[in-house]
Amino acid sequence: MPELSPSTQKFVEIKEIKDGVVYLKSGGIRQILIVSGINFDLKSEAEQNLILHTFQNMLNAIDFSVQFFIHSRKVNVDDYLEGMTIRKEKEENELLRIQIEEYVEFIKAFVVENAIISKTFFVIVPYDPIIMSGATSGFLNTLKSIVKKPGDSQAMENIQKNLEQLGHRVNQIISSLEQVGLRAVPLDDEELTELFYNLYNPQLVEKKRLEISK
Numbered sequence: 001m002p003e004l005s006p007s008t009q010k011f012v013e014i015k016e017i018k019d020g021v022v023y024l025k026s027g028g029i030r031q032i033l034i035v036s037g038i039n040f041d042l043k044s045e046a047e048q049n050l051i052l053h054t055f056q057n058m059l060n061a062i063d064f065s066v067q068f069f070i071h072s073r074k075v076n077v078d079d080y081l082e083g084m085t086i087r088k089e090k091e092e093n094e095l096l097r098i099q100i101e102e103y104v105e106f107i108k109a110f111v112v113e114n115a116i117i118s119k120t121f122f123v124i125v126p127y128d129p130i131i132m133s134g135a136t137s138g139f140l141n142t143l144k145s146i147v148k149k150p151g152d153s154q155a156m157e158n159i160q161k162n163l164e165q166l167g168h169r170v171n172q173i174i175s176s177l178e179q180v181g182l183r184a185v186p187l188d189d190e191e192l193t194e195l196f197y198n199l200y201n202p203q204l205v206e207k208k209r210l211e212i213s214k
């Protein structure tokens with residue numbers, strides 16, 4: 001992620017992003033799935049009821065919390081317009097060249113008056129390791145800080161176990177969403193960075209649109 005000032009970092013809960021996993025300062029870990037959409041309105045009543053019933057069963061089956069998130073963002077069409085301009089330059093038919101040029105000018109004028117908004121759907125799957133509280137926890141933490149060494153095998157083992165638990169949850173959510181007719185794919189490091197960059201910079205036009213491409 002772009003470098004943040006100290007005052008901004010206080011409000012960012014993310015410690016690091018690695019191998020598609022978001023590590024929080026609190027010790028929790030998250031994976032974020034981008035989810036395809038379906039045109040619910042075009043479904044028949046029976047299909048709509050089946051989708052709702054299947055989705056309800058999915059929610060009742062999971063024993064952990066998940067967050068459903070819709071990201072609305074203004075789309076940057078500069079790359080698209082640049083591509084059309086390149087196509088115009090390669091076009092040998094003069095009439096088509098004129099039509100492409102007029103189309104590009106139309107799109108430019110249109111987006112000035114009517115911003116193009118994209119909606120992207122995400123599911124955030126969490127795993128928060130159990131942390132002991134109270135005086136006992138304080139004593140144990142102090143003891144661990146004394147005996148713990150860099151690259152401690154027990155610490156690495158705990159991290160691996162946490163990642164495995166998170167992975168089980170992610171697979172369960174992906175499988176459940178498939179039964180609803182939705183495809184879900186975990187975001188990689190670059191996509192996660194892009195998403196959080198957009199979230200922490202809402203005043204900026206989106207640099208690119210996240211899509212399911214895997």
